[in-house]
Amino acid sequence: MSDHAHHHTSPHAGGTERSAHGAFDANDPHGEHPSHGHGHVIVSARMLIVVLSVLLVFTVLTVFLAQAEKWFATAFGVEIPQSVNVAICMSIATIKSVMVAMFFMQLKYDNKVHALVMGFCLLAFGLFLGFTALDLGSRGRIDPVKEFDVHAGGTGKNGLTRIKLVNGKPVVRRDEQGHLILDRFGKIQYEMEAIDTNITQWAKETAEERLTRRGYEAAMKGRHGEHEATVSSANQTVGMYGPRLFADHAEPAHDAEPAATGGH
Amino acid sequence: MSAIDSHGSPPTAAGGKGPLWSRMKHAHHFRNHDEEFDACKLGMWLFLTTEVLLFSGLFVAYAIMRMKYPQAFTNGSHYLDWRWGGLNTIVLLLSSFTMAYSIRNAQMNKQGWLKFNLAFTVLCGALFLVIKFTLEYAPKWAQGKRPGFLFSYPNAQDPYEPIWWSIYYSATGIHATHVLIGMGLITYLFLRSLKGTYGPKHYTGVEVVGLYWHLVDLIWIFLFPLLYLIH
Numbered sequence A: 001m002s003d004h005a006h007h008h009t010s011p012h013a014g015g016t017e018r019s020a021h022g023a024f025d026a027n028d029p030h031g032e033h034p035s036h037g038h039g040h041v042i043v044s045a046r047m048l049i050v051v052l053s054v055l056l057v058f059t060v061l062t063v064f065l066a067q068a069e070k071w072f073a074t075a076f077g078v079e080i081p082q083s084v085n086v087a088i089c090m091s092i093a094t095i096k097s098v099m100v101a102m103f104f105m106q107l108k109y110d111n112k113v114h115a116l117v118m119g120f121c122l123l124a125f126g127l128f129l130g131f132t133a134l135d136l137g138s139r140g141r142i143d144p145v146k147e148f149d150v151h152a153g154g155t156g157k158n159g160l161t162r163i164k165l166v167n168g169k170p171v172v173r174r175d176e177q178g179h180l181i182l183d184r185f186g187k188i189q190y191e192m193e194a195i196d197t198n199i200t201q202w203a204k205e206t207a208e209e210r211l212t213r214r215g216y217e218a219a220m221k222g223r224h225g226e227h228e229a230t231v232s233s234a235n236q237t238v239g240m241y242g243p244r245l246f247a248d249h250a251e252p253a254h255d256a257e258p259a260a261t262g263g264h
Numbered sequence B: 001m002s003a004i005d006s007h008g009s010p011p012t013a014a015g016g017k018g019p020l021w022s023r024m025k026h027a028h029h030f031r032n033h034d035e036e037f038d039a040c041k042l043g044m045w046l047f048l049t050t051e052v053l054l055f056s057g058l059f060v061a062y063a064i065m066r067m068k069y070p071q072a073f074t075n076g077s078h079y080l081d082w083r084w085g086g087l088n089t090i091v092l093l094l095s096s097f098t099m100a101y102s103i104r105n106a107q108m109n110k111q112g113w114l115k116f117n118l119a120f121t122v123l124c125g126a127l128f129l130v131i132k133f134t135l136e137y138a139p140k141w142a143q144g145k146r147p148g149f150l151f152s153y154p155n156a157q158d159p160y161e162p163i164w165w166s167i168y169y170s171a172t173g174i175h176a177t178h179v180l181i182g183m184g185l186i187t188y189l190f191l192r193s194l195k196g197t198y199g200p201k202h203y204t205g206v207e208v209v210g211l212y213w214h215l216v217d218l219i220w221i222f223l224f225p226l227l228y229l230i231h
Helices: A045-075 A082-104 A112-142 A159-164 A181-213 A216-224 B033-068 B070-079 B082-107 B111-142 B161-194 B204-229
Strands: A007-012 A016-021 A040-043
Touching: A040 B082, A045 A082, A045 B082, A045 B204, A082 B082, A082 B204, A112 B033, B033 B070, B033 B161, B033 B204, B070 B161, B070 B204, B082 B111, B082 B161, B082 B204, B111 B161, B111 B204, B161 B204
Parallel strands: none
Antiparallel strands: A007 A016, A016 A040
């Protein structure tokens, strides 16, 4: 049938060839549903090989740069910020993924809807990652207590407690110096708890001091009656400084004004 | 437009002549092969967005834990050998290349090369998993470098290393599952290609599975530096 009898390819610009269908379509004799203008793209062999080569070169490059950075830092005793490492790795990974998406997945030649769909998905991912990072990175600005490590929740068990009890009994092993490893971990855990206590104490004092200084306590009392806010807790975050979305807590006078004043 | 089934009979009778790919019918609810091809491809892209969102959860978990426990993650990347990760990256890139090439083979009716490239892609996937399981997972697991509460590595340097291993095993494990699924799909393509199912007029399956396989490659392109190279 002529429907699929003709199938010839012709060279096309941009490293691709486009296939064309026969003129007569038995399913569509009057040409009411013409074949799509873009046809089907055949990516040229040369293009595929070039893309593969570039991908391999970038793979070697990213490994080389990571190793070189490590070597440089130790050889010259300088401290390279981790952001450099992350930026290089992620830039190269992004270039590689764009190459794969454009040529192997044919986004370059495709209906633009596919790129649009994936673009919105990546936008969602960006928001997800961005707002999480924004939150984690700025907790200390809202309350110093929240700046420090999140501790294992749920069962309250972390790697430390687990090491002590593997299969229901303590693991006792010795390190190179002959010290009991269990002891070492016990010590670390003890020290960390001590640090936590000190940090909490310090943060509490700082927070209380700030609260008093700003007259915050009085303001909160005036606003919420019985409610006392001396220091924030997990359920209660108190803005101390930094940018704020809503009116300053220290100015309760605004609340007293009727809503419909509108003179200013 | 008129009702969808007003087009009459499918393009070819079942007993027609010519290679199998030229006799493949499109599904009855499509007007022609092109429409079927475009619909399948858009559907696959939509599915791929859900895949990206699945992995985005893992990437965000990685980011949070890295910000919270930088020392554990620095130690973690030193426990991994970049040579195995790098080798696996090359294996997956090669398989992506042969997958893309097999689409070209189908489009140009190079049946022999189509079978070869599909088989090569499956073998690359298998090699990836063999490297992953025998050279990476097995020795680490035996040393006690395990996720979460299973962790029992006695020479750990940071109390939060179990979290690193949780992230490592979940990210690479879910990725390895995808490699396995992809291998199954490409094996299916290979078996069908033996009968000559795919050709210039009919290669939707190769194209769509190819997209899936490239996404698996894309995920690894990001996992490799995040786990092995950032120190």
